[in-house]
C-alpha cells in the first residue's frame with residue numbers, strides 16, 4: 077500500500093505498529109481465527125454476551141471487505157458512475173463544456189480516504205475496548221483445543237475458523253512470470269493502465285472492468301463460460317453485457333486464455349475463441365476467476381478438522397466442523413462469498429458454539445448483488461434451478477421501460493422478475509436489474525423471509541414515482557391472473573344486476 081496519510085490512518089486502526097499481543101487467558105470460551113467480517117462479528121457478538129474471547133489476525137483487521145474488497149471497489153464504482161453521469165449529461169439537458177475525464181489519482185485518494193474513515197469500527201483498539209484479546213500473527217492449531225500464535229498458546233472451549241478466501245490462481249502458462257493484478261493489488265495502483273485485460277467475468281471482474289473502462293482504460297473482458305455472470309439469469313446477464321459493451325469494453329465470452337507473455341512493458345495474451353486464435357495486448361492483467369479458501373498453514377489436521385482445498389473447511393448445517401469444538405463461518409467454508417453472508421453465518425456460529433443452539437445455516441435466505449451499472453441483484457431460486465428441482469414456477473417480469481420513475485430518471489435499462497410457486501403467490505426467487513437493484517431487492521427478500529406473498533406486496537401502497545413500484549406492478553400482474561374466466565363471469569353478473 078502507498079503510505080499516504082489515509083493509509084497510515086487505516087493501518088493505525090487495522091494493524092497498529094508496535095502492537096503488543098496480550099498475555100493469553102488460561103482458557104477462552106472462544107478463539108476466533110481471522111478478523112474479517114465473519115471473525116469480527118463472531119468476536120464482538122460473543123464478547124458482548126460476556127464470553128472470554130481471543131481474536132487472531134495475520135494481516136489487517138477488517139479482512140477483504142474493508143481493505144481489498146467491497147469497500148475500495150464500491151468507492152471506485154461510485155466515481156465510475158459519476159463519470160458516466162457527466163458523460164451522458166447532454167441527454168438530460170446539461171451542457172458540459174469539455175469532454176469529461178477521470179483524474180485516477182484523485183479517485184484512488186478518495187477511496188483511500190473513505191476506507192480509512194470506515195476503519196475505526198474494525199480496529200484493534202475498538203475490539204480491545206470490547207474486551208476481546210486481539211493477537212496479531214499466524215494462527216495455527218496445535219491440538220483439538222488449542223491454537224498457537226507467535227509462540228503463545230491459546231486454549232479454548234470452542235473456536236471459530238474465519239480465515240476467509242483469496243483470489244484463486246489459474247494455471248495459464250506465463251501468467252505468473254508476466255505478473256498480474258488481483259483484488260489484493262489492484263487498489264494500490266498509482267497509474268491507470270492504458271489497456272487492461274480482465275480474466276474472469278464474475279461479479280468482481282465485471283464490476284472492475286466497468287469501473288476501469290469508465291476511468292479511461294481500454295478494457296478486454298475474457299470469460300471461459302459462454303455468458304458473463306454465468307450464475308445469473310441469462311436475460312439479466314445479457315443486459316449487463318450490453319451495458320459493458322456500451323462502456324467500450326470488448327468481451328470475449330467462451331474463450332480460453334492459452335498463454336501470456338511479457339513483451340517489454342506489455343502483456344500479450346494468446347486467446348482461443350471458437351477455434352480461432354486471437355491476440356490481446358494489455359498493459360496490465362487483472363485476474364478475477366473465483367476465490368480459494370484460506371485453509372493452508374492452519375494445521376487443521378492437528379485439530380481433526382476436515383477440509384478441501386477448493387470448498388474449504390467442511391461444516392454441517394450448524395457450521396460445526398468435524399471437530400465438535402470447532403466451528404467455521406464466512407468465505408472459508410461457504411459457497412456464498414459475501415460480507416452479509418459472513419455476518420449472518422457468524423451469528424449462527426455464536427449461537428451454536430456458545431449456547432447449544434440449533435441454528436441452521438441452510439435456513440438463511442441470502443440475497444446478493446453485483447454492483448455494475450445497472451446492478452443485478454438476486455435472491456432465492458433461478459427459473460432453471462427450480463426446473464432442475466422439479467418445482468413448477470410461474471414467472472412475472474416487469475420491464476423498467478414501463479415504470480414512470482425509471483423513464484423520468486433515464487434508467488429504463490432493467491427489469492424486475494419474480495418466480496412464484498405455481499398455484500400460489502409464494503415467492504421462490506427474484507432477479508432485479510436496475511441502477512439501484514441492490515436497494516430494491518430488500519423488499520422481496522423480506523417478503524420471502526416473512527413468508528409474505530406477492531399478493532400482499534400488490535396490496536402495499538408504494539410511493540409514486542419510485543422505481544420500487546416495479547415490484548408492486550409485478551404483484552398487480554399476479555393479481556390479474558387471479559381473475560379467472562369464472563370469477564370474471566360472476567363479476568359481470570353482479571354488475572348487470574346492480575346497474
Ligand SMILES: Cc1cc2nc3c(=O)[nH]c(=O)nc-3n(C[C@H](O)[C@H](O)[C@H](O)COP(=O)(O)OP(=O)(O)OC[C@H]3O[C@@H](n4cnc5c(N)ncnc54)[C@H](O)[C@@H]3O)c2cc1C
Pocket residue numbers: 109110111112113114115132133134135136137138139140141144145146147149150213214215216238239240241259280370373374405406407408412413414415416417418447
Ligand atoms: C474485489 C471484491 C469485492 C467484493 N465486493 C463485495 C460486495 O460488494 N458485497 C459483498 O457482500 N461481498 C463482497 N466481496 C466479498 C467479501 O469481501 C467477502 O465475502 C468477505 O470479506 C468474507 O469475509 P470473511 O470474514 O469470511 O473473510 P475475509 O474478509 O477474507 O477475512 C479473513 C481474515 O482471516 C485472516 N487470516 C487468514 N488466515 C489466517 C491465519 N492463519 N491466521 C490468522 N488470520 C488469518 C485474513 O488475513 C483475513 O483478514 C468482495 C470481495 C472482493 C475480493
